[in-house]
Amino acid sequence: MSEQRRIDIRIPVLARVEGEGALDLSIRAGQIDALRLEIYEPPRLYEQFLIGRHAQDVIDMTARICGICPVAYQISAVQAFESIYGTEVTPWAEAMRRVFYCGEWLQSHALHIHLLAAPDFFGCTSVVELAQKDAEAVRRGLRLQALGNDLIALFGARSVHPVGVRVGGFHHAPSLSAVADMRARLNAARADAEALVRWTAKLPLPDDEQDFVSVAMRHPDEYAITRGRLVSSAGHDLAIEDYERHFQESHVPHSTALHAHLDGKPYLVGPLARINLNYTQLPAALRGLLGGLGIHFPSRNMFHSIVARAAEVWLAVDEAARLLGEYRVPGTPIGTPTGTPAVASTPRAGIGFGCSEAPRGILWHRYVTDAQGNVVEARIVPPTSQNQARMEEDLRISLTRFGLDRPEAELRLRGETVIRNYDPCISCATHFLRLRVARV
Amino acid sequence: MNALHVPAPHVPMEAEIVRRTQESPSVFSLGLRLCDPAQHAAYRFEPGQFNMLYLYGVGEIPISIVSDPEDGDELGHTIRVVGRVTRGFAALKPGDRIGLRGPFGRGWPLLETRGQDLVLVTGGLGCAPLVSVINYVAQRRGEFGRVALLQGVRHMDDMIWRERYARWAKLPDVQVLLAADVAGTGWSWHVGLVTELVDQLAFDVRDARVMVCGPEPMMLASVRKLSASGVADEHIWMSLERNMQCAVGHCGHCQFGAQFLCKDGPVFNYPQIRARLGVKGY
Amino acid sequence: MEKPRIAVHKFSSCDGCQLAFLDLGEDLLTLTAQIDIRHFAEAGILGEDEAVDIAFIEGSISTPADEERIRRIRERSRLLITIGACATAGGLQALRNLADAKAWTAAVYASPEYISSLDKVQPIRALVPVDFELWGCPVNSRQILAAVGSLLNGVVPIDERDKVCMECKRQLAVCVMVSEGKPCMGPVTRTGCGALCPRFGRACYACYGPAETPNTEALGARLRGLGLVGHEIAQQFLGTTNQMPVFLDAAQRWEKTP
Amino acid sequence: MTTHGYLAREYFGRLLEALRNSGYRCVGPQVLDGAIQYRDLPNAQALPSGWRDSQAPGRYRLEHSNNPRQFAWANGPQALKPFLFAPRETLWCVERDARGALSFRAVLPEAQALAVIGVRACDLAALHLQDAHFLQGQFQDAQYAARRDGLFLVAVNCTHPAATCFCVSTGDGPDVPEANGGCDLVLDEVDDGFIVRSASERGASLIAQLGLAPVTLAQQTVVADQRQQAREAQTRMLPSRDLRPLLDTRLEHPRWADVAARCLSCGNCTSVCPTCFCHSDHESPAIDGSDSTHYREWDSCFTQGHSYIHGITLRADTRLRYRQWLTHKLGAWHDQYGRSGCVGCGRCISWCPVGIDITEEVAALAADTP
């Protein structure tokens, strides 16, 4: 092919991603001359209308930023308010929030693996086609997704925009019998989870090693989900309160989302970053399973993200089963009214932070409240805007390696595959435009 | 009355559409036969009774039976398309299967009125429940006295069955009077309200038995007019319509004052419902 | 019988209502055997401009491009059905209609010329005729299956418009307003969710939007009796369906009440 | 055969045991989610020992004390109705084959012997009304009948009516009539136990298994006194048992508009009312087109759908809906079932989120002529 080839690729609607995005790529003289991951989902200005609202409203409203990871929003938000109000939740509530969150990982990861990412590796355009090639894998995926949804609903009544979380704990504690049923299903799902890990390890994933910085939370006692410090493969180890000192967001003209950088450089959040940083905290059985399949973490192959996701599905099933193993209904001796499974708290003024590992990576919140505990200022940094700079960087590298002289259709598909590998959630990404008021 | 056995009060029987007739752009008739021949043979009803017709996956609606009770071939239903279920029924064709429960309710007082003069007043598609009576009387012309058929519609184009009316008009001692509120060329009948037709009756109505069916304001106006003409309240019957879910007197929707339309009606003797008729909200 | 052609389109939203399809589990495979999906970007099926029998619309309209796209979709769809609070009522993001949107946008973006945004966030109904609206934030799989079930049987779906209280009692939940004095919006909110909140011991926050004959005045007075002040009562009405006139009016009335 | 005797509180478990041995599933009052609710009763300790209910228009709270009594409360949001007339249940299913042929199949609840402990006099009166409605007309409701058949009822006379109770004025309580109570056992609770009386043959044979002690004169006096006190404790009332003549002349009374301004039209009153029977039918087709389920669920005369007929809602506004409810409940029921549809339990008063009080509305309607 001639060096003079000019290619303009526009993928106007990215399929199999959450939200509305597009990719613009122009190649001039064998070089990428412009590459823009465009997010044109209109801004929803959440941070603005949270102002004046009380904690429960914030919990219910921020969930609506994203239908796929509402639990993450609720947990990050509630933590921020609990830190302002000085509320210490019980170990029961702490553990059950982790179970609740496992439901979301399970649901979101299963959805991403089967419905969004995997069709790429089978030459299919959708899960409907994939179901014709590997029906059992799709059914297994749908089963795991349903299990995740039901686990969320156990604590939240429904899986999308659940209604169970409140400051101090939960509104409702599931009954013993509901938990027993769930535990049985979780134990039965272990086989599916293991089969899923094996299946993803065998996918014909491109081998595309890159240099990148991983960022995730870390907790001394557990594979971090709901709590911990922020660590990076570049050696950072920060309290969540210090996030803003190291991470900066900037507005790029082609996107309604903000790009985030760590000390000026792109970085990766999400399953691969988490597993790269916290591999040793995975249960031994899971490490053995992965090792036996010849997949080693930390990994520099971005496409190992899908295996990392499957491993986290395994972990979520295992953790939820374990934590529900010793379940009891809090504070309800027979014959007393069902107590609210939450500790009391008094709203007050302050500043609070919340951070948790959403399925796609760290989700960071900061709130300032007035004396009534209502929001005066809100800032939310979702995972996708953190990954956006990394995605563009990855696209440049991997498309160049892939060969820019390849036919347009192949380039297009590779580009989409690279993007989908990040499981970008564009709905999330755009809802956090920070309000910068120009003061004269 | 009401001694009739209801073969399937709670669970529908399967019925096949054996005939479909488009009566007007929005009105069609279905001839039904119960798929089980024994059920079909055993099925009995009285004019004025109704069935709950079930459309697969959609729901049930109450529809009067308009065919002749002695017609063993098929059960006739005439349906006006007004909403969800009726529109669904309109799309069916002969050979399609539906569900049928019934017959329910009390029909017209054809035994009590035997030998008497009859005035049958209908409005709009309100004629459907009375068509069965007209058919019944036409088949047994000798058993009744003089008969007047008064039918009113809003617009002349709403008048269905013109040729049937023409046919009925030719029967001995049957007077047919039609009225349209709005009419144009080609309308030789009365222009105005159906109540105004009472003045054109060929016989003294004082001893007649009256059956009325149609929109409630029209029924109320007719009853007032007939009462004023000397008809005793006890000699007037009318068929009402209310929301109906179960048809067996349990769901509570069809209550009209203390009456359950599905079992105490839908045909009522006027004094039974006089107190609440025309009171908004009942 | 020819399979009905279906499209699922997304506008400004959280994607949660589309999940009612993607969360169907095995039913999703059953459903895809009954219908012919022509466009559903999140599921990987792209055919935005295809003519379809039923278009499901998620999300609200907030840019000129959206406006143009919804008109195109309407032209190519025999039936157009909105799913969820964003599409039927504007959604939570329509709260920006209550603020000076232009000023917000100008303040947010360094280069506002890159952003084209309409003054107001609007429900689909404000722009094109809608054949049926499914309420909820989010709509759930039961609602979607019921609607599709009706459509497959050739009739319009049933409009569920009773109050949450009706379902709350069918679920034998104890009224949280009566037994705990919690400020429940159930008496003015449309059923459909299964009365999830009262069953979980918390007050309904009206995510399904207004029910038929909502008495916002009487409920507001009751909330006041429970200790809420006018501004707080107003906020109760400014949730996911804040642009629905009965709620908006109620909010404006209560906002002015101390 | 013993038909009367004393059962010490610590032996209450024997009653449950005897019922279980006779094949009954026992259901009884328990404190759950802040209210007295009837649920499967694991043992006598699960009964609401020491609990009292404090009720007022739009308000229900439980309070605990060290009083050992287990039935010293009036009622909760529901009692028998949901056990017999289920809030939602399938009536029939239909299968459709590839050629479109339909086969219909009735679906009946599993018949099961259920014993309900702690039923109140008003609950029994309401049960008789529901029986009359669902079983004694031209058609029997199969679902209701299946559940009703095996029902064993253990009534407990009220000692602590709530402020919202007015069963004395409707003639339905606070204690179960000596004759034709319509239950199997009647209990009077005293501080250390229960005076048990059989009210049916089944009850009598059950009692025989309990080893009851004779009732002392002192106990009889206590029971008589507390019954009397319970009567006198009631402050609310309806002006007459048959309000037809009154209501018939009040159809256009301004009070209907007044109550409509306060009423949420939410249907809570009809849902908690033990006699209200309205329901609507619905269809749930399987997505693959092979079968469909026809079910019913509680409806209310306060919904728009209740009076909807193609394009018109007969009772579009709350004024007409409230009037329909009241004139039916207190008026038309007499014509339909020979008595008023209200048993004076006061649930519609307490559980109305805005505290509309049926006795107050009737009083206002009665106060002056339009």
Ligand SMILES: Cc1cc2nc3c(=O)[nH]c(=O)nc-3n(C[C@H](O)[C@H](O)[C@H](O)COP(=O)(O)OP(=O)(O)OC[C@H]3O[C@@H](n4cnc5c(N)ncnc54)[C@H](O)[C@@H]3O)c2cc1C
């Ligand atoms: C005793 C009786 C006899 C009838 N006979 C005939 C007849 O012979 N021909 C005819 O065309 N119509 C008749 N009707 C009216 C017919 O039942 C309604 O037109 C029909 O139920 C409308 O259903 P829909 O779904 O098309 O209308 P929609 O307006 O979409 O109604 C929605 C739903 O309302 C409910 N509904 C229940 N009862 C009624 C009711 N009475 N009217 C309207 N909606 C109701 C149904 O569940 C219906 O599906 C009769 C009604 C009654 C009560």
Ligand code: SF4
């Ligand atoms: S809890 Fe809310 S929804 Fe339930 S009955 Fe009470 S007011 Fe209605």
Ligand code: SF4
């Ligand atoms: S807020 Fe109301 S409508 Fe929404 S889920 Fe809760 S109870 Fe249902």
Ligand code: SF4
């Ligand atoms: S009307 Fe009210 S007081 Fe009377 S029985 Fe019903 S709920 Fe009880």
